[in-house]
């Protein structure tokens with residue numbers, strides 16, 4: 001299908017509804033923490049979606065530790081995660097930074113959904129990355145590690161804008177609402193870039 005036709009159904013400024021089927025984005029946060037800034041960043045993304053986009057989240061709380069002995073008969077939560085990934089048109093990662101890298105929770109989930117060999121749910125799925133940290137760098141180092149992992153998974157990934165939410169405790173309020181307007185606007189731009197990439201890929205494969 002022509003890219004122009006696919007894009008024509010979308011109003012990134014939310015001025016009109018769309019004729020095209022919605023673009024389904026799955027948000028995954030690399031933290032289990034109740035008050036997680038990264039979970040909060042995904043909630044902020046849900047309030048900034050362009051028209052015609054549905055953003056749901058998959059929580060990693062029930063994903064067990066990866067065990068290659070079990071990859072042929074997946075634990076229920078893992079099977080559900082793989083299904084959610086397969087049903088999504090695109091993935092939005094919100095990564096925490098642990099010791100200059102992504103959290104074990106996120107890497108563990110990524111590993112599960114990449115297996116067994118030849119049955120990865122990630123392959124070809126467009127992705128975007130953002131992240132938050134109370135530190136100054138806003139998970140930048142983790143995001144570059146994640147970007148490298150996504151290369152290995154064969155996931156075309158949005159390059160820009162990069163969203164590193166530093167000093168997170170100053171940008172979210174006590175209820176986990178992203179109050180920083182510039183960051184909200186940037187998340188809107190990231191989602192627009194992700195939708196554009198997703199539609200471009202659809203246009204070249206259909």
Ligand SMILES: Cc1cc2nc3c(=O)[nH]c(=O)nc-3n(C[C@H](O)[C@H](O)[C@H](O)COP(=O)(O)O)c2cc1C
Nearest residue numbers: 031033036037038039096097098099100133134135
């Ligand atoms: C084990 C561990 C390692 C951490 N390492 C880093 C780090 O390298 N860089 C950083 O900016 N923050 C680091 N932090 C702080 C996290 O960014 C902070 O806990 C953040 O709130 C985690 O994301 P969340 O709010 O989504 O749970 C670390 C926290 C933990 C628990």
